[in-house]
Amino acid sequence: MEKTVIRAKEFSHFFGSAPALKRINLEIFENEIFGIIGPAGSGKSTFLRALNRLNDLIPGSRTEGMLEIRGRDVNAPGISVVELRRRLGMVFAIPVPLPRSIFENVAFGARLAGEKSRGRLTELVADCLKKTALWEEVMDRLDSSALKLSGGQQQRLCLARILALKPEFIMLDEPTSGLDPISTMKIEETLRKFRSEYTIILVTNNTKQAARVADRTAFFLDGELVEVERTDKVFSAPSDKRTNDYISGKFG
């Protein structure tokens, strides 16, 4: 029996008066890869950013309804945003290595949390780079700039960077939209391996990617959740016509 770890109940998100998410109801289970597909502007990214409250940075951001992680509302007054964000590692669409060395990029989150021991940091960085299959490629130049890596390497570095937070969830916002097929494949392989350890939410505008890696897939359209089902079912026998139109390429 799957254990629900994230639950949205009638959850809406507004920027100013415009709703970006409209009364979403969904559940995400532990240790699954949860895919979210939908055209641009459908609210996919807003949903991720509502989970780690990155939307707070935008003026006029407001929520209604409930969004729970392990039974606790993320918008409850007592929640520590810093701690919340550490639990939900996030990878962005464009790889954003900070203008520092490879080592310092991976160690960044741990340093923010106050880790100072060089020994523990070294161990952590090596461990995270190994998990993202980047270690072999960069082990001899950890002190060189992260900006010199290729796009695919940079994205795997960003993945390693959030692993260093020891998160429970990994959220990816169109992580391969700027990458070539081989780099994309490497990221997808890594995600499959992570399934046993983390709960993964993968937002993608590439429907085939969702079909390849996601256990269940949700289809968002204009801020509404159209349908959420087992991925094979979404792609073989969608229950909503709009889903069918989208995945067969009639719009979007």
Add this chain to the structure above:
Amino acid sequence: MRVRIDPRAEQQFFRALLWLLTGVTIFILFFIIFYVLKKGLPVVSLEFLTKNPVEMGKAGGIFSTILGTVALTLLAILIASPLGIGSAIYLTEYTRENWVTRVIRFGSECLAGIPSIIFGLFGFIFFVVKLGLGWSLLSGGLTLAFMILPTIIRTSEEAIRSVPYCYREVSFSLGGTRWQTVTRVVLPSALPGIATGIMLGIGRSIGETAAVIFTAGSSLHIPTSLFSSSRTMSVHFYILAREGISMSKAYGTAAVLIVAILAINIVAYTLMNRFMRKYR
């Protein structure tokens, strides 16, 4: 029928015109530097740099005025940098654009346009007389600091604003607080721009005369504390020339001043380049 100008001739004409305008600018710049150095450099010697002025500057060197200039500039920068960078951080990272930020920005822009002699007068009335600091390095440093503050705020603000927004997002998403984001991500990336503002401030402080003469005084003694009156090189130059004490010593002082400003700029840009190359 209208006369048609051949587009190629037009192109050539404006190219020549713009070249001429640029040429005149550069010529004036080099002419000034060349003229001052030609008149001044023959006076400059090791003795000129290391001996104190004798007989009001008619003889001897300019050592105490070099010390005075360095001390005053350093003081001004040490006071103005934290204030200016702090304000810039507040304006960009801690508030949203509203009427308060607009008032602050408008105020600091007005401050930038005030002639330096007014700052001198203000410094004299407020620091020297009212606060009783007397003609001193402290009065002069505070006055100069207020004078260069707008420049530092403005350039720092621009530098901070130009740091890509996604760096902040990454830092926040990795569990960074706002302060950590500012100090570990934003400021390091904005450093070259901020340093440029500080350099401009140093340049203005070193050459400033009007704001300093009323506040730091014109003592030729080596300053021994923050409360010593002291004469800067530019003030020394002004007095030597104005009172007709010694034109050759005046040009010597001017030459040292110009070379110092050039050297500071070159060193600063070299350091900055070296720093930036590390991770770009």
